[in-house]
Amino acid sequence: MKKTKRFLALALALCLSVGLAACSNSSTPGGSSSPAADGGSGDASGKTKITWWAFPTFGVDSGYEQELADAFMAANDDVEIEVVTINFTDGPAQLTTAITSGTAPDLLFDAPGRIIEYGNAGYLADMNDLFTDEFKADVNNEGLLSSCQGRDGTYYMYPISSSPFYMGLNLEMLEASGAIDYVNLEGDRTWTTDNFVKMCETLRDSGVATVPGIVYCGGSGGDQGTRALVNNLYSSTIVSDGKWNVDANGVKALELLQSMVSEGALDVGNSMVASDELQNFQKEICAMTFCFGTSNEVSYAPIDDAYTQVAVPFPSDDGVPELEYLVNGFCVFDNGDQAKIDASKRFIQFICDDPTWGPKSVVKTNAFPVRTSFGDLYEGDEHMALLASWTQYYGPYYNTLDNFATMRNEWFNLLQRVLAGGDAAAEAETFNTNANTVTTG
Amino acid sequence: MATTKAPKRSLVLQRRETVVSYLFLLPALFFFVGFVIYPMVMGVITSFTDASLANGGQGTFIGLSNYIRLFQDKIFWKSALNTIIIVVVSVPCVTAFSLWVGSAIYKMRSGARSFFRCVFYLPVVTGSVAVVVVWKWMYAKYDGLFNYLITAAGGDALPWTESATMAIWCVLIILFTTSIGQPIVLYVAALGNVDSSLVEAAQVDGATNLQVFWKIKWPSVMPTTLYVAIITTINSFQCFALIQLLTRGGPNYSTSTVMYLLYQIAFETEKNFGYADAMGVVLAIVIAIFSAVQFKVMNGGTTE
């Protein structure tokens, strides 16, 4: 008797909650359309309000984003722009939550890796109209253009600038330890794996730095640096036949790093990401960073000229590096309001193509313009000339390959396992399997 | 039920009381059904689909696939094991320790007693985020305080959160400091309520302090002990901010808990909501069983 009653009550409660579920489900379409209506007409002033999320590509806390928004709003009083800056550690998860909850920004300043993932999943407005023949001819670089395209050839990202990733060294520490003998500071500064190992060992033996360098692998932030390191040491690739694949040379490189870590010539940063490593470089705890780039060398510049930072390409066995590179660009989320999409695109063109703001924005990213017509924006700057000479070493761009996000997660875990003493070949095999497992529709 | 023994009331009165009762319950039920039960049901439904970021969260029904994958997922099992380690280590440690501190301070003068109670309660008030950031600095490998002290004393620097074997202990230490405050307050109160005439009678009979503790005090603080065990269990299962800010589940998943893995799968790595929800469902079932058992035990213990 008591049991039946309890069962009945339970059934009722279940019905109640399911009923409620059904109710709100049926109201979802209405719910999702209301924010758009809100943005379109809700604003009393009739302005189109757009939200811009920016990774710190213009520099951490530079205020340049707001400057751009103010300048654009001054010229276009029908648009209102809200600037939100996000960081590389939490930003990606924030984007996921925002997209999931239908509160994605209108405009995002990022790089192809994530943008193409969002584009392929159907969250972005297509940018085909911005890729005019004039623009394509001006860019004149097939690889770069294709990095802006989704699986089906739709353009999702409007690029503004690009630059290589490289290594940074602490000159005074190299000189004090004598490790400077192994570094090539002539010409385009390419160097070999052997010299890299010797440099690290000399640094270790001299004790000028707490640790020579840190192979950070506590997360995916800045992981292109560690991938470039591994891939250059014995000229391996991470992609073969469109699949993620650490090959035999990659395994050899992992083994080398493993032995260097166990001998103290390098240290492993299991709970560090690139930003942690860079700050340790800046505080002269380590003598090198694997995550230097045009924006990082400004963001993490020496404080009070405490040391001199030196940029070098990644070392490789044959002395010919294959560099990863960054493409900075914008994408527009399709939040169901054409007015917002149009306003965002106008703003993008203002940032990238305006005669005064365009070149200024490129310089703010501290990278090279994708438009060849902008010419040499860093005339007379020897350092930028050196970086420009490395564009010939650009490797294939793989950030838009499917499963990129999964691969990045597997990558830092692979490093953790190998550098903790795991068998490199077996762990690489695990990586090759896991990174290619398509787990999401 | 006991109520059937009461004199029968008229149906009208009964109905009226039911309506009034539900009016009283309305606000609580609104929030409970709307923001606990409803999402729970939705979570269960989603766990049978392949909803992910790639399909806009609108997955299709895939039956038990997520659950099957779950039971084959090594990382899930590793995280489950870590969760169990955290619960199994922290619950007895926190309980025993707070009981000891409680019994050491409850006889003190009220000034000293509230001083200690306050000190141990501070990390609870401060909130885990503020606590974790300072611990992170103390644990830091190159410029942390602990390694400074160790090397200054002539030892070798330790890797702390960098090491797959040490990291979980680093998490446990912080968890410990943020967990014992409340139990101590409870034990101080419970020990103060122990019938002092019983204690005195036993002492007159020549019982040692230890005997007094086991025979008289321990049984009378039993209900408190069970309560402490329950809140500590729940706290330990919920440990999230600590892991997210200190180790992000690493190195090599050695500090990943089910809770943290769920968050990672949903928002960071795969963005696979169906799978993450399946994880949530399994976790909820396990916790429900845990607390049902503890609740039964507690009710049994306090029946007067």
Next chain:
Amino acid sequence: MNKSRVTPYMVVAAVILIALAIFFIFPLYWIVTGAVKTQSDIIIKAGETVKWFPTVISWDNFARLFKSQTSLFGAQMPMAIRWLINSVFISVASMILTCISASLAGYALAKKRFWGRALIFSLFVAAMALPKQVILIPLLSEMSALNLVSSPWSVVFPVVGWPFGVFLMKQFSENIPTSLLEAARIDGAGELRTFFSVAFPIIKPGFGALAIFTFINAWNEYPLQLVMLQSNESKTIALGIAGLQAEMSTDYGLIMAGAALAAVPIIIVFLCFQKYFTQGITMGAVKG
């Protein structure tokens, strides 16, 4: 109170207690001093002495923390202060709503006989131990359908829905003598008047306990905040510091300034109301 002799055990216990107290207070001390140290005082390096005390008090870390500005109701203020206000708002709103809804429900569950009572109570109890993270994803889509993402209510509502308060207030309401309620009814008092004049004074002590629990719970409800509060303006102070930690992980001075901003106000509140905290916790448990 009979004072027993000082035994060796008591000495050892006192030493351990004091050592532990230092261990517990130290992180807090390190936050507060770190927040006002200069960059050069903050550095810990092998071979150099650690500055256990700040050599000079510098507000530079706070100046950097307060650099980013925002406005609220027309008033210009540092973003970090806005975060603090958000935290307080979320905690206070949760506290008020929980106290109202839980006391009404607890009273009905304890003192009324109605159809479905046993079931509702067991549902409440069953859900009590469940971690909120388990329903994070569906909750997020629900909040977005309700257009509440990045609104403080997206954190407040689930906290209020958590049934612990109802459970606690039910236990307190059991103390209300039924005869008093009967008497009030015979006097012709309505249901609400009976609740306020008869039940409320008796369950009042429970309010303190519940208010404190809810306040601390909402303050520390990190995962929910992390997912729901996406815009910079809607962040809580905990999220704010976590963000600083992610961005400037080794700028310890700045991070400690943020942590101090989060910790010091609530510690002051705690010290002022210490008595009520202790009472509240104790009553909650003894009744529970």
